[in-house]
Amino acid sequence: MDALRGFALLLLWQAAGEAIAHGLGVPVPGPVIGLLLLLPGLAVPAVRRVVGAAADVLLAHLSLLFVPVGVGVVTHLALLSQYGLQLVVVIVLSTWIGLAATALALRALLPRAAPGQEPPRG
Amino acid sequence: MAEFVQLWVYLSSTPLFGLTATLATYVTAQALYQRSGHAPWANPVLWSVLAIGTVLLATRTPYPVYFAGAQFIHVLLGPAVVALGWPLWQRRIELRTRGAALVLAALAGGVAAAASAVAIGWAVGLPPEVLRSLAPKSVTAPVAMGIAERLHGIPALAAVFAVLTGMVGALSGKYLFDLLGIRDWAVRGFAIGTAAHGIGAARALQVHPDAGAYAGLALGLQVLLASFLIPLAARAFAAG
Numbered sequence: 367m368d369a370l371r372g373f374a375l376l377l378l379w380q381a382a383g384e385a386i387a388h389g390l391g392v393p394v395p396g397p398v399i400g401l402l403l404l405l406p407g408l409a410v411p412a413v414r415r416v417v418g419a420a421a422d423v424l425l426a427h428l429s430l431l432f433v434p435v436g437v438g439v440v441t442h443l444a445l446l447s448q449y450g451l452q453l454v455v456v457i458v459l460s461t462w463i464g465l466a467a468t469a470l471a472l473r474a475l476l477p478r479a480a481p482g483q484e485p486p487r488g
Numbered sequence: 489m490a491e492f493v494q495l496w497v498y499l500s501s502t503p504l505f506g507l508t509a510t511l512a513t514y515v516t517a518q519a520l521y522q523r524s525g526h527a528p529w530a531n532p533v534l535w536s537v538l539a540i541g542t543v544l545l546a547t548r549t550p551y552p553v554y555f556a557g558a559q560f561i562h563v564l565l566g567p568a569v570v571a572l573g574w575p576l577w578q579r580r581i582e583l584r585t586r587g588a589a590l591v592l593a594a595l596a597g598g599v600a601a602a603a604s605a606v607a608i609g610w611a612v613g614l615p616p617e618v619l620r621s622l623a624p625k626s627v628t629a630p631v632a633m634g635i636a637e638r639l640h641g642i643p644a645l646a647a648v649f650a651v652l653t654g655m656v657g658a659l660s661g662k663y664l665f666d667l668l669g670i671r672d673w674a675v676r677g678f679a680i681g682t683a684a685h686g687i688g689a690a691r692a693l694q695v696h697p698d699a700g701a702y703a704g705l706a707l708g709l710q711v712l713l714a715s716f717l718i719p720l721a722a723r724a725f726a727a728g
Binding site: 376377380395397404414418424426428429433434436439441442453455456457458459466467468469470471473475 | 511635
């Protein structure tokens with residue numbers, strides 16, 4: 367029941383975010399405004415309990431939510447076959463550059479971690 | 489045989505088809521992924537997309553027919569973006585103490601990914617509307633679509649690029665981090681959440697709790713930063 371209540375609250379926050387984005391013409395996606403509005407709300411323990419339960423369920427299965435959009439690839443096969451090789455090069459290289467830039471920047475910015483860490487496996 | 493074809497035509501034209509196909513395929517792909525010991529190549533999004541896409545093409549089922557059912561899963565992306573506030577809130581202490589470092593790293597990674605995508609895309613001769621759809625590819629798909637729309641790109645294409653980026657990150661992140669000698673789970677998770685959004689974060693969650701938490705944090709931060717900064721950067725670029 368908690369998760370269901372929390373889900374209703376998440377939808378209400380999203381609706382508020384969409385209303386602000388479209389009503390006031392804020393150039394930020396509605397759910398992002400909803401996320402910002404949610405943060406002060408989480409200071410309330412009752413909100414935290416139900417929203418936390420719903421968020422844990424939604425975020426645990428986050429990758430499922432990308433499947434419908436991902437299948438949309440089939441509608442762009444012409445473009446993808448025309449520019450396929452270029453797109454592969456662009457997407458792979460820029461993802462590696464993004465990963466490396468974030469990781470190296472964060473490692474340089476954080477204080478040295480304690481020695482004796484587990485070996486990497488993921 | 490004719491009855492079977494009729495039955496298929498009926499079933500495949502109801503919203504039940506898209507919803508069932510998506511969930512059943514994903515649950516199967518997820519089970520195989522677990523059996524493989526969470527091997528990067530067994531990524532469930534990748535195999536679900538390939539399997540459903542192949543079925544649609546083989547049966548000549550138009551994407552809108554599939555999406556009529558799959559949209560019930562797709563709409564959950566909105567509340568899922570809002571729900572990213574939860575990992576942000578849970579990690580508020582880290583955000584307070586390590587906030588400056590995290591925001592700077594998220595900025596560095598986000599800018600590097602978006603700028604390199606547009607620059608390399610331009611260098612290999614991709615058309616402008618494709619470049620505009622590439623810029624938000626490190627942001628989670630629903631937000632990437634919103635940003636691409638504002639940049640006059642193609643939202644559906646932006647979503648596909650975002651999903652492909654997430655898969656590349658989830659598939660190759662481990663090897664890249666090992667190569668760079670990055671062992672701290674927090675750093676690995678944060679980088680994959682920044683550059684490979686939800687699909688990368690989903691993988692990080694399965695690999696290590698610290699990596700998962702920091703990936704969720706990065707995902708939330710990246711959504712906020714990109715939503716505000718990419719349209720601003722595009723406007724500055726167009727004006728200058």
